[in-house]
Amino acid sequence: MSQDLILEIRGICKSFPGVEVFDCFDFDLRRGEVHCVCGENGAGKSTLIKMLSGAHTPDDGDIYFDGKKVEISNPRAALEMGIQTIYQEHTLYPDLNVMENLFTGKELEKGMFLNKSAMFKKTKEILEYLHSEISPYDIVSRLGSGGQKTVEIARGLVQESKVIILDEPTAAFSQPEIQNLLEIVRKLAKTGISIIYISHHLKELFQIADRVTVIRDGIRVNTYEDVSKVTEEQLMKDMVGRDISAFYKRESVPVSEEVLFEARNIVGSGVNDVSFKVHGSELLGVAGMVGSGRTELAALLFGLDQADSGEIWIRGKKIDIKSPVNAIKNKMALITEDRQSTGLFLDHTIDKNIPIAKYSKTATALALPKEDVKLSKKYVDSLQIATPSVFQKVMYLSGGNQQKVVLGKWFATDADIYIFDEPTRGIDVGTKEEIYKIMVDLLKKGKCIIMISSDMPELVALSDRVLVMRKGEKAADLQKKDISEENILKYSIGGGTV
Numbered sequence: 001m002s003q004d005l006i007l008e009i010r011g012i013c014k015s016f017p018g019v020e021v022f023d024c025f026d027f028d029l030r031r032g033e034v035h036c037v038c039g040e041n042g043a044g045k046s047t048l049i050k051m052l053s054g055a056h057t058p059d060d061g062d063i064y065f066d067g068k069k070v071e072i073s074n075p076r077a078a079l080e081m082g083i084q085t086i087y088q089e090h091t092l093y094p095d096l097n098v099m100e101n102l103f104t105g106k107e108l109e110k111g112m113f114l115n116k117s118a119m120f121k122k123t124k125e126i127l128e129y130l131h132s133e134i135s136p137y138d139i140v141s142r143l144g145s146g147g148q149k150t151v152e153i154a155r156g157l158v159q160e161s162k163v164i165i166l167d168e169p170t171a172a173f174s175q176p177e178i179q180n181l182l183e184i185v186r187k188l189a190k191t192g193i194s195i196i197y198i199s200h201h202l203k204e205l206f207q208i209a210d211r212v213t214v215i216r217d218g219i220r221v222n223t224y225e226d227v228s229k230v231t232e233e234q235l236m237k238d239m240v241g242r243d244i245s246a247f248y249k250r251e252s253v254p255v256s257e258e259v260l261f262e263a264r265n266i267v268g269s270g271v272n273d274v275s276f277k278v279h280g281s282e283l284l285g286v287a288g289m290v291g292s293g294r295t296e297l298a299a300l301l302f303g304l305d306q307a308d309s310g311e312i313w314i315r316g317k318k319i320d321i322k323s324p325v326n327a328i329k330n331k332m333a334l335i336t337e338d339r340q341s342t343g344l345f346l347d348h349t350i351d352k353n354i355p356i357a358k359y360s361k362t363a364t365a366l367a368l369p370k371e372d373v374k375l376s377k378k379y380v381d382s383l384q385i386a387t388p389s390v391f392q393k394v395m396y397l398s399g400g401n402q403q404k405v406v407l408g409k410w411f412a413t414d415a416d417i418y419i420f421d422e423p424t425r426g427i428d429v430g431t432k433e434e435i436y437k438i439m440v441d442l443l444k445k446g447k448c449i450i451m452i453s454s455d456m457p458e459l460v461a462l463s464d465r466v467l468v469m470r471k472g473e474k475a476a477d478l479q480k481k482d483i484s485e486e487n488i489l490k491y492s493i494g495g496g497t498v
């Protein structure tokens, strides 16, 4: 093993029942480098890092760490070696404060007592180093996504990690949070810490990577030594195995005269006096910063949360939506951003998840297993869900493939009004196009879509109009000709109203 490598894996094999993820896979990490890893949903990215964090053990092959052959048989062994993994889901103790989280299991002691002042000092030092305004006494559950990720990194620093692995860290981040994290990552690398960084956002990779490795179906397609010499198109081609444009051009569908859905003066938790109309065959994009009230608005429209005042009109009739059951009866569908807690039954198979939303409309849950399997197969094919069969439990699918099951479940209903909250979060570039095509098919059938998204190119390419939210209020209702990344950003962060 060469001196400049901190980590090397050679000839790794890993299978799960019915799925061979890796067959003789090689990968290495240099000291003080940021090595980015990208690939389609189900390519094997998370499995790779789980073998390094001790969550999975390889079936065969060797791992070398700091010059020695090692076995990483459990997460504790990884941490003791100095490998810290930051997963997409938070792993902090939500009710404890920042300092307690940083030192759990590694408390500093003074005689028989905890040395609180030393721990406080160290926590403060690290937070300052990370340019964070978080205080050591802040309770973790009150911090936003970006704040919690910063605390996890701080924990890695307290534990004096040599390798920090980040698996899709920015999925739920706002733009400033993303920039802050990228700066932190670069700074850590400068101090000699080695970073493995996984993301579907290729733009992030170009900002921070020393090297980029692309994985497709468990095979290392390419490792680029110099990111400045590779294009986004090339990476996408490596990921999906065909030429694919970075710019999606949507087929246009004539918008009907009829107002299908209307919200009038909606006021409720996090939302202040929002009104808008959506016509048949129209896709209304909803933009705004994280925390601008977009998800709260969706919850009010769908009856998940009660509005203090305001009206909802569907096809010219005023409708009382007191709960999601009312919403579904009125042919509405909400695809939430949080797939794990609200979207799926993880312990059930794909063919038990996809047909669920379809049944919830009927009074009796009249299951037709053959039909269910057929329907599920249709969506496994069209959304390219990587799975051995429709009888696989959803918990065994990769993150992005779980998201596809959520989408399939709602595409399979016969709704007229679709609300999507971050529909393609965690979805790879190749599949995004398939999802967009299915959305356009819904529009062709005269349905309407309200799409909350933080993905600017997606908003610009798909929307007929864009509602921009800011601080719970409508900041702009952009017509097709005015939709651009610049305009959306301008109204998201401040400015007049259109």
Ligand SMILES: Nc1ncnc2c1ncn2[C@@H]1O[C@H](COP(=O)(O)OP(=O)(O)OP(=O)(O)O)[C@@H](O)[C@H]1O
Residues within 6 Å of the ligand: 016, 017, 019, 021, 039, 040, 041, 042, 043, 044, 045, 046, 047, 048, 386, 387, 396, 397, 398, 399, 400, 401, 426
């Ligand atoms: N515990 C498990 N049991 C069975 N199959 C699994 C298990 N974990 C992962 N897999 C399968 O291994 C393959 C690789 O999954 P992995 O989670 O590594 O993908 P990924 O590249 O991280 O994808 P994503 O971008 O969607 O997060 C997938 O086909 C997945 O279904």
Ligand SMILES: [Mg+2]
Residues within 6 Å of the ligand: 045, 046, 047, 398, 399, 400
């Ligand atoms: Mg993953």
